Amino acid sequence: xxxxxxxxxxxxxxxxxxxxxxxxxxxxxxxxxxxxxxxxxxxxxxxxxxxxxxxxxxxxxxxxxxxxxxxxxxxxxxxxxxxxxxxxxxxxxxxxxxxxxxxxxxxxxxxxxxxxxxxxxxxxxxxx
Numbered sequence: 001x002x003x004x005x006x007x008x009x010x011x012x013x014x015x016x017x018x019x020x021x022x023x024x025x026x027x028x029x030x031x032x033x034x035x036x037x038x039x040x041x042x043x044x045x046x047x048x049x050x051x052x053x054x055x056x057x058x059x060x061x062x063x064x065x066x067x068x069x070x071x072x073x074x075x076x077x078x079x080x081x082x083x084x085x086x087x088x089x090x091x092x093x094x095x096x097x098x099x100x101x102x103x104x105x106x107x108x109x110x111x112x113x114x115x116x117x118x119x120x121x122x123x124x125x126x127x128x
Contacts, residue, residue, distance in 0.1 A: 003045060004042055004043055004045055005044055005106065006045045006046075006047050006102060006104045006106070007038075007044050007045070007047070007106045007108055008048060008049075008099050008102075008104045008106070008107045009035075009047070009048040009052075009065075009068060009107075010052070010095055010107050010109035010111060010114070011091065011095070012024075013109050014048065014052055014055075015056065016028035017029060017032050017064065017065075018064070027123055028110070031122060032064075046067050046068040046069065047068060047069045047070070047102065047104065048065070048069075049070075049071050049094060049095055050071060050072050052095075053065060053068060053070055073094065073098070077098060080097045081094050081097055084096065084097065092111070096117065105119060106121075106122060107119050107120070107121055107122070109122075
């Protein structure tokens, strides 16, 4: 059986889920619950860049992001970031590199810059 499609949880989305003071918190929590429901039915895989996930939840598997697989950043990914068209923002570029390298087509984010790329962005109403 082939792996289901991956949904990358980007830093702004992770922040909104974990911070009740974030303006997108409620929407992020609703969206995250919907994504987890899809994950539990094996319709999708949830992934995040490991450095982003570490910043919000540590690396243990006993927290709100337990279902999320880590995309481990290696030297080759950082080298690709330096050659990226958006290298002036290394964190943004790293997310794009990791999405491309891991064949991610959907991203959960509140950063409107991702709309400029061939990605499906959720939750769309908050970004557009």
